[in-house]
Amino acid sequence: MELKIGNFTCSELAAKYGTPLYVYDEALMRHIIRLYKNNLVSDKFETLVLFASKAFACMAMYKLVHEEGIGSDVVSGGELYAALKYQEPEKIFFHGNNKTMQEIEMGINAGVKFVCDNLGEAEMLRDASERLKKKVDVLFRLNVGVEAHTHKFIVTAHVDSKFGMLMSSDDLKKSLEIVEKSEYLNLAGFHSHIGSQIFDPSGFYAAIDKIVEFLKGFDKELILNIGGGYGVKYTDEDKPIPYDEISKMLIKHTEDALEKNNVKIKALVIEPGRSIVGEAGYTLYTVGNTKKTPNRQYYFIDGGMADNIRPALYQAKYDAVIANKMDAPKTETVTLAGKCCESGDLIIEDIKMAKAERGDIVCVFTTGAYGYSMSSHYNKAQTPAVVFVNGDKDRLVIKRESYEDLYRNDCE
Ligand SMILES: Cc1ncc(COP(=O)(O)O)c(C=O)c1O
Secondary structure (H helix, E strand, C coil): CCCEECCEEHHHHHHHHCCCEEEEEHHHHHHHHHHHHHHCCCCCCEEEEEEEHHHCCCHHHHHHHHHCCCEEEECCHHHHHHHHHHCCHHHEEECCCCCCHHHHHHHHHHCCEEEECCHHHHHHHHHHHHHHCCCEEEEEEEECCEEEECCEEEECCCCCCCCCEECCCHHHHHHHHHHHHCCCEEEEEEECCCEECECCCHHHHHHHHHHHHHHCCCCCCEEEECCCCECCCCCCCCCCCCHHHHHHHHHHHHHHHHHHHCCCEEEEEECCCHHHHCCCEEEEEEEEEEEECCCCEEEEECCCCCCCCHHHHHCCCCCEEECCCCCCCCCEEEEEECCCCCCCCEEEEEEEECCCCCCCEEEEECCCCCCHHHCCCHHHCCCCEEEEEECCEEEEEECCCCHHHHCCCCCC
16 A cells, blocks of 8 residues: 555556656645634634744745745745745745844835844834835834744743744834834834744643733734744644644633633734644655664665754654555564765664565655755755645646756855
8 A cells, every 4th residue: 555645546646747756635735724724713813824934945835835825924035025925925924033124125015023132123114114115014023922832832931032022022112113103113012932842732722921012012003913823733642732622722711811801903904824834744755775783673764964954953753654665564664765965864773664675665754844945055965845735736836946956056
């Protein structure tokens, strides 16, 4: 038996498009977006789901996101450039702690919303909006002192984060004054993002409580953007909250907190990235050489850390199978090693797999987020192709890089 993605076997996809190959289940991504969107609803305030496009930025994805009626979170001129091809600017939220003046002007000219990270950025926004004579909606990123890591969250002073401003800080006070005095800047709301791959909602609740309390000091209805971070299943250890459930839980908690504090907001915004694309993404590799050392059985694959840096960068865990041998018993304890010139280029260590030989197809699961988007050219690896599969339809959405592509910006 063979593993299928949509109606296609992995071997068919590998034969048609080559490996390494990123495959996305388009139907699943659309389904997950709808779970979020259809359940993040309230009769007390507006709601908006944004796709945190850093998780997987490409033209086809911005188009899909637009078709599904949600917005985009972008963090660079490069992401903004593509988002603007498809999205309504008012549904684009421009994040980042060190936007350049060029990026700020690009965003202001396009009419996107800014999530201002620090005092320096507030000054830049004031100067640029005056120069361009354009109105700008500004949210401030707050450091709410809540940090969440997967199974637990901690409420700490956490004063040294690279992101956001403490609610009690002089920098925030001064930034708010800048907006207040400015003819062009409009205070649109506040934002917080407490972490990623989170399974326990209490961290989000704590962040909502802190911001709602803070909002008591303002006499207008503002946007409350509580960021992303909703967990996905990489291995059996991971137990994500279903996305329709988390949406309902966030609505309920926000409504209760607003009532308790007698506060009204204009809108609640969330920004899932990983959970929209993570589990919909698969990476297919071809097995090349295999090797036994005294303590390890290696399967060497034709990609590795250049197309998925997460295991080397932060010991990320994945599950994988020999996709063309789904019936074969998992008799081997394997290290899946990439082909980069780094001994740390190991995609999975000590995983049970079927006996494999050269030419077999490995499928690594849940690679859809922060895989392709974090890929590199180390060892002049060609960035893989990306295919969207939807039932019995498949389409190439990013071509595999050629050797010429790898050197196209070189000047001799
Ligand atoms: C500001 C902000 N929003 C949203 C996200 C998306 O988080 P996730 O992909 O975990 O949902 C991130 C991720 O780093 C972020 O920094």
